[in-house]
Amino acid sequence: MMTLLEEFRAWLSAALPEWAAYLIAGIVGIFVVLGFVLTLVIVFIWYERRLLGRFQIRLGPNRLGPEGIFQPIATALKILIKEDVVPEKADRVVHWLAPIVVFVPVLMVFAVIPLSQGAILADLNVGVLYLVAVGSVSAVGIYMAGWGSNNKYALIAAMRTVAQIVSYELPVVLSLLGVVLMVGSLSMTKTVEAQVVPFIVMQPLGFLIFFLGALAEMNRCPFDLLEADSEIVAGYHTEYSGMKFAMFYLGEYGHALAYACIITTLFLGGWRGPVLPPFLWFLIKVVAVFSLIVWLRATLPRLRVDQLMAFAWKGLFPMALINIFVVAVEMLWLVDISRWLVVATNIVLAVVLILAWSRLFVLGRGRVEV
Amino acid sequence: MTLKTEPFILNVGPQHPSTHGVFRMRVTLDGEVVVDLEPVIGYLHRGIEKLAESRTYTQIIPLTDRLDYLASMTNNFGYVLAVEKLGGIKVPERAEYLRIIMAELMRISSHLMAVGFFLNDLGAMMTPVLYMWREREKIMDLFEMVCGQRLTYNYMRVGGVSQDIPDEFLPALKRFIDEMPRFIDEYEQLLSQNEILLVRTKGVGVLPRETAINIGASGPVLRASGVKWDIRKADPYSIYDRFDFEVPVGSTGDCYDRYWVRIQEMRQSVRIVAQAVKQLPAGEICVKVKQPLRLPAGEVYGHVEAPKGELGFYLVSDGSIAPYRLHIRPPTLINLTALRDMVIGWKIADLIVIFGSIDVCLGEIDR
Amino acid sequence: MTVSLDCEQVAKRLSQELPGSVVTVEKPAIVIRTERLREVAEFLRGNPDFEFNYLANLTAVDYLDYFEVVYHLVSLTHNYSLVLKVRCYDRVKPTVPSVVDIWRAADFQEREVYDLMGIVFDGHPNLKRLLLWEGFVGHPLRKDYL
């Protein structure tokens, strides 16, 4: 099935030599996707500030343009032209490189996400593997930021980063395995086509684990340890201002957008939808997932570091293992009998496991004798 | 080969999101675990006790407003009671009731802020605080009707209160009294069973009963540790003996109990205000006192159950128009004596939560 | 209702138990000899029918020719209250024994009195300035501080 990009390249190669057509098509594709991503990030910044306002019974920014549409543009422009302060004893290179290492992987994720029927930048047949690989690079960037800015609070945040993102990488990858088992291939377009019944219904436990793991990966509430502003002042980006801080700020929202897109593609059936055009369905699902993330941020308090780790290792990891085993067994026998039987067993499995785990494990009472 | 680790001294400095003002803690950390803690205070020391020695008794009332700026009415109430006790001045009935209504409304407002910012320290992004602020704005409107100011009221005088309540005050107060229990149920329903709140506060920062008494803790911090000691019941001042209300007492003395005691105290305060509004008599609101007021030589120690604990005023007068010495007993400073023992062994996140559960106000600590 | 114990009876009882510890009785308070303060404090705290386990307030007053440190004690069990006073006439380096190990409530209050009034509490584990900064000259709450 030819994606739009390949058709465009075929049309170009008629007029230009092979390498030129390939190059131009690639660049145009990148610009289109980047354009889409950055505008969506700007809209999401506005959307979150307004939604947070709604949750906190106050009006969000509404002075610039109708309903404050131009507010994020003013914010972004202001942050960009602010003075760029580099602390004197900071490790210059690491300090300068950190925002790039955080921001670029976020954009790379969008290469594999099928935005609409044929609109995918690179239809890799190892799409999911690419996602996982790129997703964990930003942890290094955050650690570089924490270490590079020579600030005690940032250092604590850096330590917490490595612990949190590494330990949540495992449940996220294992729950992805559940999806890959059901689809039978790693390619993202095949995943979307296989989702006659969206996977959130087929394997609720897998979705739950992936969603919680994704929350921890993009350090949003209730796992937002990294820039826990009530404890470690501004976390890893305490010493950043100006352009570098803008990249962190946009990076954070980019991460949220990236994971929202991944969740819609893998669990909510990407662009599949009955009546509306596919691209609109994709946008609706992404905005729905993002609203859920903002809703969690507005309400839930934060977990402590050791409770976070206990939740990952004692809670999500074993559940993900059991989930893969059950899905594998289902794929062998049950799926030929009827799809709805699989759904029923998975829902029962989810309920039983969650109840068992909530009884068995107590999240760390951790008072260390000193 | 043992890896030599070095303790890591962190300054939770005077300007920090959750030190509730300018409080500094020099924390020695081993990784995330707190090994030692030394509070450093005095960043808001304005020398109120020295200034009080050069002001007449009535001029000191605005000074007391700025002590615990979350409970200005109660500060006025405590100071004015001490002066009347030394001067033997009798206050008319209506003024007594007005004082009780204002003091209890202030307690609700202060506890709302305490619980709100406690949740904020736990990480809930400003949302609980803003909902509790909605109630506090109602109380501030009531105070604004009475004395025209939102925060520093300067409402009470030696011998009564400065102004009578306008006629739209009582209907607004009645509406507030009917709504408030429903709002408190809403908070309890949303917060008391919140899984993450329970996990973060149950058993954290325990202040045992004996230590609480030994460090002279008072108010919700003492009652959460299981000591049933409330000055409104133990040593009833003004007309508190005419109202019936319970004193909520915690069991283990951990952060959750301090949060729970404050929520229950809000309910009891609404009951007191309701009874006071029913029994509010007519009559004049202030006894004519010859200005400038001269108190007989002598000394007095008047104490009041402020929202944060036992607020005491030790007043020594030598017969002149200004007090010879005025000492203010700061409940929050003394509640902080055991902060070091409560925090050692816990992590940074718990340090912030435990400090938030003690509910300090720097204006009162540093005076 | 908190019963403030009658000073004469307590003074009589104290002079029986610890002869020579009471100096005089001024109506609301009992003035104790400075060196005997710790014994009186331990006695009042330990004795079953007093049991003053709660130090409500500790402060100091400068009466120009002597300093006076005032202790307001409360017994939570019997609901009694009592006021103790201790005087020191030496204006250059007034010293009073510290009661921190008897009532830990005195910790910050003694440091504050040292900081603002200049009275040294010997036996206090960490006697430093509490409110003012280290380089501050003088003790503001003294009457002779300009």
Next chain:
Amino acid sequence: MEIEGHEPALSAWNIDVLEGKRIEELRVASQQPIADPDNWLGAELRRNILLTTVDYAVNWARSRSIFPLMFGLACCAFEMIATAASRFDIARFGMDIFRWSPRQADLMIVAGTITWKMAPAVKLIYEQMAEPKWVIAMGACAISGGTFRESYSVVPGLNRIVPVDVYVPGCPPRPEGLIHGIRLIHRKIMSESIGKR
């Protein structure tokens, strides 16, 4: 592996003594108030030509999305938070993201009494803020020491330590007063130009 040659960390005592010295130096140095940066007043009259579009765009962005730095010291802090709360919401002006780190903040609202012990911290944080920064002195205590002016430990006015742009009188000033102060800051920003910063 032992880490030798590590000079012993300063004990708590001499850290306090160092802090005391710093406070005394600052106290001696700041006897005279610093002049308010009101250079933009004259510029308005001289430059009656239209603002260059770049100036206008930059000033528009800067004034419409100020990140305030929470610097609450005393009672005024609670009126500042009340301004940010639901009733008098300054999020409408794009100021709903309260940055705690001075690096990312551009408006420092000093709300409350500044004591000499706190003065070095105020000065340090002002210097840490990134360049286009403004200061609001909120409340009588920040403007002139207020009711505690003659006390031995209170700085008689924030402008002794930090150049102040807008003074918001009141003790504590009502949230509407603070919002008016913020509007004045907007007007000041709109009339600046990049060249003459």
